[in-house]
Amino acid sequence: MGSTSAHSNEGLGRRDLIKRSAAVGLITVPTMSFLASCASSDSGGDEKVEKGKTSAKNPLGANETAQLEVVIFNGGFGEQYAIDAEKRYNTAFPKAPKVKHAATEKIQSTLQPRFNGGTPPDLIDNSGAEQMDMGVLVGKKQLTDLTALMDAPSYDDPAKKVRDTLRPGIVEMGQFDGDPVWIMYYAYTVYGVWYSQKALENLDATYPETWDDMLALCAKAKKKGIAGWTYAGKHPYYIPFSLYPMIAKIGGVEVLDKIDNLEPNAWKDPAVKTAFEAYYELYKKGYILQGTPGLDHIQSQTAWTKGKALFIPNGSWVENEAAKTMPADFNLAVGAPSGIDSSDKLPFGTIWASGGEPFIVPQKAKNPQGGMELLRIMLSEESSKNFTSQVKSLTALNGGTDGIELTPGLKSAVAALDKAGENVVNPRLQDWYVKLQKEQIGVAGLGEMMAGRLTPAETIKKIQGYADAAAKDQSIKHYKHQ
Amino acid sequence: MQHGKYRFIVGFLIAPLALYAIFVIWPFIQSIYYSFTDWTGLSSDFKMVGFDNYKKMFEDDIFWKSLQHSVLFVLLLPLVTLALALFLAFMINVGGRQRKGATIAGVRGSGFYKIAYFFPQVLSIAIVALLFQFAYNPESGAINAALSAVGLDNVQPLWLGDPDLALWCVMAVLIWSTVGFFVVLFSAGMASIPKDYYEAALLDGADRFTTFFRITLPLLWDTVQAGWIYMGILALGAEAFAVVQIMTVGPGGGGPDYSTTVLPLYVYQTAFRDAQAGYATTIGVALLVVTLSFAAVVTKLGRRERLEF
Numbered sequence: 129m130g131s132t133s134a135h136s137n138e139g140l141g142r143r144d145l146i147k148r149s150a151a152v153g154l155i156t157v158p159t160m161s162f163l164a165s166c167a168s169s170d171s172g173g174d175e176k177v178e179k180g181k182t183s184a185k186n187p188l189g190a191n192e193t194a195q196l197e198v199v200i201f202n203g204g205f206g207e208q209y210a211i212d213a214e215k216r217y218n219t220a221f222p223k224a225p226k227v228k229h230a231a232t233e234k235i236q237s238t239l240q241p242r243f244n245g246g247t248p249p250d251l252i253d254n255s256g257a258e259q260m261d262m263g264v265l266v267g268k269k270q271l272t273d274l275t276a277l278m279d280a281p282s283y284d285d286p287a288k289k290v291r292d293t294l295r296p297g298i299v300e301m302g303q304f305d306g307d308p309v310w311i312m313y314y315a316y317t318v319y320g321v322w323y324s325q326k327a328l329e330n331l332d333a334t335y336p337e338t339w340d341d342m343l344a345l346c347a348k349a350k351k352k353g354i355a356g357w358t359y360a361g362k363h364p365y366y367i368p369f370s371l372y373p374m375i376a377k378i379g380g381v382e383v384l385d386k387i388d389n390l391e392p393n394a395w396k397d398p399a400v401k402t403a404f405e406a407y408y409e410l411y412k413k414g415y416i417l418q419g420t421p422g423l424d425h426i427q428s429q430t431a432w433t434k435g436k437a438l439f440i441p442n443g444s445w446v447e448n449e450a451a452k453t454m455p456a457d458f459n460l461a462v463g464a465p466s467g468i469d470s471s472d473k474l475p476f477g478t479i480w481a482s483g484g485e486p487f488i489v490p491q492k493a494k495n496p497q498g499g500m501e502l503l504r505i506m507l508s509e510e511s512s513k514n515f516t517s518q519v520k521s522l523t524a525l526n527g528g529t530d531g532i533e534l535t536p537g538l539k540s541a542v543a544a545l546d547k548a549g550e551n552v553v554n555p556r557l558q559d560w561y562v563k564l565q566k567e568q569i570g571v572a573g574l575g576e577m578m579a580g581r582l583t584p585a586e587t588i589k590k591i592q593g594y595a596d597a598a599a600k601d602q603s604i605k606h607y608k609h610q
Numbered sequence: 611m612q613h614g615k616y617r618f619i620v621g622f623l624i625a626p627l628a629l630y631a632i633f634v635i636w637p638f639i640q641s642i643y644y645s646f647t648d649w650t651g652l653s654s655d656f657k658m659v660g661f662d663n664y665k666k667m668f669e670d671d672i673f674w675k676s677l678q679h680s681v682l683f684v685l686l687l688p689l690v691t692l693a694l695a696l697f698l699a700f701m702i703n704v705g706g707r708q709r710k711g712a713t714i715a716g717v718r719g720s721g722f723y724k725i726a727y728f729f730p731q732v733l734s735i736a737i738v739a740l741l742f743q744f745a746y747n748p749e750s751g752a753i754n755a756a757l758s759a760v761g762l763d764n765v766q767p768l769w770l771g772d773p774d775l776a777l778w779c780v781m782a783v784l785i786w787s788t789v790g791f792f793v794v795l796f797s798a799g800m801a802s803i804p805k806d807y808y809e810a811a812l813l814d815g816a817d818r819f820t821t822f823f824r825i826t827l828p829l830l831w832d833t834v835q836a837g838w839i840y841m842g843i844l845a846l847g848a849e850a851f852a853v854v855q856i857m858t859v860g861p862g863g864g865g866p867d868y869s870t871t872v873l874p875l876y877v878y879q880t881a882f883r884d885a886q887a888g889y890a891t892t893i894g895v896a897l898l899v900v901t902l903s904f905a906a907v908v909t910k911l912g913r914r915e916r917l918e919f
Contacts, residue, residue, distance in 0.1 A: 245654075362860065562883065571868075581773070
């Protein structure tokens with residue numbers, strides 16, 4: 129057998145063996161192999177179920193006896209709203225087996241193997257941190273065109289098509305290139321500057337409509353030891369929620385469209401510069417809560433609900449997310465971004481609102497008509513109200529809030545949408561180019577500027593560089609506003 | 611008997627070797643294969659693109675940045691952690707003042723220290739990272755609160771929000787959470803060093819410094835080397851990923867201006883956020899090269915005659 133001590137040049141000793149296996153083990157541990165474990169075999173799914181008969185009650189022709197399978201993102205909105213809608217589906221199709229329902233926080237880990245294997249479920253709420261890249265799914269022809277659903281009669285009023293019952297921007301958001309609608313955004317999010325009505329009242333102030341008023345209010349608050357603004361410093365891609373609509377208000381929607389289209393020098397527009405300089409002013413005058421660049425979204429929201437800062441750029445989910453730390457008399461409200469003055473292209477009230485909770489029907493789903501039919505049920509007034517009262521968020525269905533008690537934040541969001549009227553903007557960077565929007569513009573650009581480490585001019589130059597690189601990168605799919 | 615020894619050993623190890631081949635070697639080969647494709651990770655449809663991914667990688671600033679951070683991790687973490695652990699273990703076991711009845715002893719209360727140092731090891735790395743995220747909170751965190759408590763109101767660093775500090779903050783957490791394990795490991799190693807060596811050294815008038823470098827360290831070398839390898843794994847693998855991801859980046863991407871991005875994190879983001887699994891495996895291959903060179907260096911430097919006692 130082998131010698132038990134390490135003599136040189138004498139074959140494999142015990143220690144050599146141990147040493148060598150340690151070296152081999154070392155190679156394997158920080159392994160990259162987890163990637164390859166998602167083997168990309170193409171086994172193809174089973175046959176699709178047969179399409180059912182279309183009728184007034186079943187305009188999409190869902191098979192009345194077929195199984196429907198649904199996977200819901202179990203995040204801030206939970207899963208109950210979907211379960212309720214599935215019950216209504218089973219009532220409508222009593223012969224179909226109970227809808228197969230699954231809810232997970234890990235959409236991608238759960239579903240990626242099924243996409244690769246060609247056996248995805250029929251309806252997916254593709255949301256959360258593990259959202260699958262929509263651009264890639266569309267580009268690789270993995271999704272079913274939802275145009276049939278859009279043109280089907282709506283649940284409550286057969287005279288109206290589904291697409292005519294939706295809020296502005298929802299259909300466009302589901303389109304990528306041309307007419308097909310790939311995604312149905314179910315929730316509706318209002319972005320803007322969120323504040324406590326009570327905090328403003330304590331300062332004898334109203335929400336400022338111009339930036340001069342904003343700076344004056346911040347100065348007033350500073351004297352009382354309250355910061356003007358805070359934001360998610362570690363995730364500065366929250367800043368665009370109020371900054372982008374401000375750019376649109378100053379320079380018109382075209383500026384944002386050019387930015388979305390990754391046009392050369394889109395960021396060099398004077399409106400961008402004006403808006404950036406206005407925000408930079410907050411840093412220079414010391415109106416930003418001390419330590420903000422080191423806070424994550426929850427920490428910044430907590431500082432804000434504690435009254436340490438007046439304003440925070442955020443989305444309408446903040447009411448639910450910050451509920452635990454929000455005092456009962458906080459009186460949450462949202463403001464459209466303050467403008468510069470009356471020479472702005474768009475009136476005060478211009479706001480960013482867009483769809484959330486993207487629902488998709490995979491191309492290889494066995495029962496795509498069933499998936500769309502469930503969406504049609506979810507877009508009925510009854511289901512929509514159920515969702516709104518359960519999770520404090522609006523849905524894609526226009527209206528549908530009558531007769532239910534709205535929370536202060538939601539009420540203010542509805543009012544803001546009314547005030548905005550036509551002037552709802554919908555920048556697409558965050559769903560078209562996630563990395564560009566979050567990591568490059570957000571973290572490396574705006575985050576650095578608001579922490580005072582870059583000037584507005586440097587920031588614009590840096591961001592334009594990122595945008596140009598993204599426009600050039602052939603491994604990214606590019607989109608244009610229609 | 612020397613002849614055919616490998617075959618003999620392999621005969622015993624056939625089952626583990628087969629598992630190793632299937633679950634380690636084969637995925638490696640697959641990864642290298644995928645690094646030449648444009649696989650998105652979301653569909654089974656992809657094609658070969660030759661060296662495009664590698665070309666892209668060499669022009670990718672973020673890749674170089676994360677490589678730099680990972681190399682810094684793998685050089686500094688083992689060095690600092692092991693040096694600190696050796697010092698602490700020495701003080702606990704040998705470094706104390708001479709007392710009646712014992713030639714060598716640790717400092718007073720060494721039993722307590724041993725447990726206290728080991729304590730972080732009990733916590734999961736995710737929890738450690740979360741706790742420190744609260745501590746580093748510049749607005750209401752423990753560290754800045756402590757600074758103001760001692761009158762340093764003007765010194766309120768942004769910690770994880772400052773590109774110059776963030777990486778060091780993350781490293782400090784990794785050191786804090788692992789040093790205890792090595793204190794215990796080295797203590798066990800020191801306990802097996804015969805006391806007579808120390809007695810002899812003390813009779814010859816050696817001080818603590820000399821005893822450490824002339825007796826403790828040489829006799830502990832094997833253990834230190836094992837620790838070195840273990841720390842290397844940690845610095846290039848899951849732990850470094852976890853603390854960076856939890857403390858600075860978060861699920862959507864973040865961290866001040868790429869100042870903390872490490873290779874495993876970049877692999878993860880490219881694959882699962884940007885849906886570029888092909889490019890991600892390319893970065894994975896780069897990580898493999900770094901790991902291999904580290905392994906080569908460690909085994910080369912560590913080769914040294916073993917002392918039997």
